[in-house]
Amino acid sequence: MVPLSRKSPVPPERCNLARAVNEIGDRWTLLILRSALYGVRRFDDFQTELGTPRTILSGRLKSLVETGLLDKRTYKVEGRRARPEYVLTDKGEALRPVLIALTQWGDQWLDGEGQPPISFTDTQSRQSVRTAFVTEDGREVSVENMRIVLRR
Amino acid sequence: MVPLSRKSPVPPERCNLARAVNEIGDRWTLLILRSALYGVRRFDDFQTELGTPRTILSGRLKSLVETGLLDKRTYKVEGRRARPEYVLTDKGEALRPVLIALTQWGDQWLDGEGQPPISFTDTQSRQSVRTAFVTEDGREVSVENMRIVLRR
DNA sequence: TTGCATGGGTTCGTCTTCCAAATCCAGACC
DNA sequence: GGTCTGGATTTGGAAGACGAACCCATGCAA
Numbered sequence: 575m576v577p578l579s580r581k582s583p584v585p586p587e588r589c590n591l592a593r594a595v596n597e598i599g600d601r602w603t604l605l606i607l608r609s610a611l612y613g614v615r616r617f618d619d620f621q622t623e624l625g626t627p628r629t630i631l632s633g634r635l636k637s638l639v640e641t642g643l644l645d646k647r648t649y650k651v652e653g654r655r656a657r658p659e660y661v662l663t664d665k666g667e668a669l670r671p672v673l674i675a676l677t678q679w680g681d682q683w684l685d686g687e688g689q690p691p692i693s694f695t696d697t698q699s700r701q702s703v704r705t706a707f708v709t710e711d712g713r714e715v716s717v718e719n720m721r722i723v724l725r726r
Numbered sequence: 727m728v729p730l731s732r733k734s735p736v737p738p739e740r741c742n743l744a745r746a747v748n749e750i751g752d753r754w755t756l757l758i759l760r761s762a763l764y765g766v767r768r769f770d771d772f773q774t775e776l777g778t779p780r781t782i783l784s785g786r787l788k789s790l791v792e793t794g795l796l797d798k799r800t801y802k803v804e805g806r807r808a809r810p811e812y813v814l815t816d817k818g819e820a821l822r823p824v825l826i827a828l829t830q831w832g833d834q835w836l837d838g839e840g841q842p843p844i845s846f847t848d849t850q851s852r853q854s855v856r857t858a859f860v861t862e863d864g865r866e867v868s869v870e871n872m873r874i875v876l877r878r
Numbered sequence: 879t880t881g882c883a884t885g886g887g888t889t890c891g892t893c894t895t896c897c898a899a900a901t902c903c904a905g906a907c908c
Numbered sequence: 909g910g911t912c913t914g915g916a917t918t919t920g921g922a923a924g925a926c927g928a929a930c931c932c933a934t935g936c937a938a
Contacts, residue, residue, distance in 0.1 A: 576814060579765030581775050584843045586757065590832030591825060595756045597836065604747045605738065613731030617915050623733050627897045632916060655905040657914060662728060665835045670869065671857055672827045673743060679824055680742030683817045684749065691736045694859070694872045701861040703872055705823055707846070709853040712866035717822065720846045720855055754925095769886050779926050784887060807934040809885060 583724055597641050598669070602626055602634050610644065611670055615659040635660055643669075675705040735876055749793050750821070754778055754786050762796065763822055767811040787812055795821075827857040 586592040598604060605624050614620055621631055638644040643666035650656045674694070681690035694703040707715045738744040750756060757776050766772055773783055790796040795818035802808040826846070833842035846855040859867045 576763065576765040576819075578767055578811075580768075580771050582761055582764040582766060586760075586776060588843050589760070589829075590837050590842060591760050591829040592757060593836045594828050594832035595753055595760070599751065599753045599756045601747055601751045604751045605744060608738075608741070608743050608747070609734050611728065612734040613728040614734060615730055616732075618913090619732050621915095624738060628916070629898085629918090630896070653906070654913080658916095659730075667728075668831055668835060671859065672824065672831055674859070675824045675827050675857065676746050677741075677743040679820055680746035683820060684745045685742050689877045690742060691740050691877050693875045693877075695875055696861050696867045697871045697873050698867075699861055699865075701863070702875075703859045703861060703867050705827065705857055706860045706864065707823065707826070707855045708858040708860065708866055709848050709851055709855060711853070712858065713851075714860055714864035715848045715850075715855050719849045721849050723845045723847055723854075725841045725843050725845075770884090773886095780887070781889090781927090782925065805935070806884080810887095 583722065598643070602630055603638065604673075606631070606634055606638065607643065607666065607669060608673060610660065610662050610666065611673060615649075615661055616657070617660075620660075638666075642666075671705065678704060735874070750795070754782055755790065756825075758783070758786055758790065759795070759818065759821060760825060762812065762814050762818065763825060767801075767813055768809070769812075772812075790818075794818075823857060830856060 582589070598607065602624070606620055606626070609620055609623055614623060617631065617635070620626060620635075621628060624631075626634070635644065635646075639646045639660070642663055644660040645663050646658050646660055648656045649659045677690075677692070681693075695701060696703055707717070707720060709715055734741070750759065754776070758772055758778070761772055761775055766775060769783065769787070772778060772787075773780060776783075778786070787796065787798075791798045791812070794815055796812040797815050798810050798812055800808045801811045829842075829844070833845075847853060848855055859869070859872060861867055
């Protein structure tokens, strides 16, 4: 169990977790990113899938573009006029491991019965895949063997 | 880049990511969990560190207890009356990898200059630690080598 | 025993955000 | 000219966030 502390080693203002939470830490934003990671790009597709109020969706998409998580482009279907689409940037794509880890947390602690609806396997070994901590050269480290390093 | 899709393979109602987001996906809740993972347990310590309005903090702590992420206990300091404290449960502790992954995302994409304020090393090899996907037996898998498996 | 300090809240009134429904708008097609 | 379609903005009411003040039980000191 974590020992009692009166305050965090890194204050929230300097903490990149706190910053990340400020950027993506709200329900709709996370759900939009979830859909985006599955390839959803269009306003009405987000809206239909998530049921997000159109006002909110419009605002969240704008924020996500401003913070560089989504790229607003134009797509054109033959015989339709050009429309915007919202595609994940590298920065947005880099959240995939975070959201997969959160999904697996949900699989374990929220679902209860049965198999999770989605999981992943390694195309080579065909083994199932989970998130873990690894050293630089890719060997797994357990949480007990991790030491916190504070800068300064 | 992710191919275009008109909807997600798992609808939000069945998705454990969406469920997880409903349970912990708001700013204050995530910030409270962050502090809790560092060992913060007491009302005023959360309040001082995060600046959360006391009404909000009170409500969020209550929810976190109800959803089983925090355990409300009593602590007693010599010469002080007994007071409640909020300690992470196993379910809450299991979020650590998720939040570390998010921290590392923030280190990479939000900070810009310099070293991150906090990082981790393996006590054995002294190498730095990152989050990654691994097979059951702990060998790393890259995102490109991961195949989605849908149940049913 | 009055007074004050402490920690963990609740109450109150305001102020912001959320939200659903309606409307707007530009291009494509008929 | 009328209508469809996708991507929005506007509007007004409902919900949630917020800051300040207050409450309350205990311990301690005068």
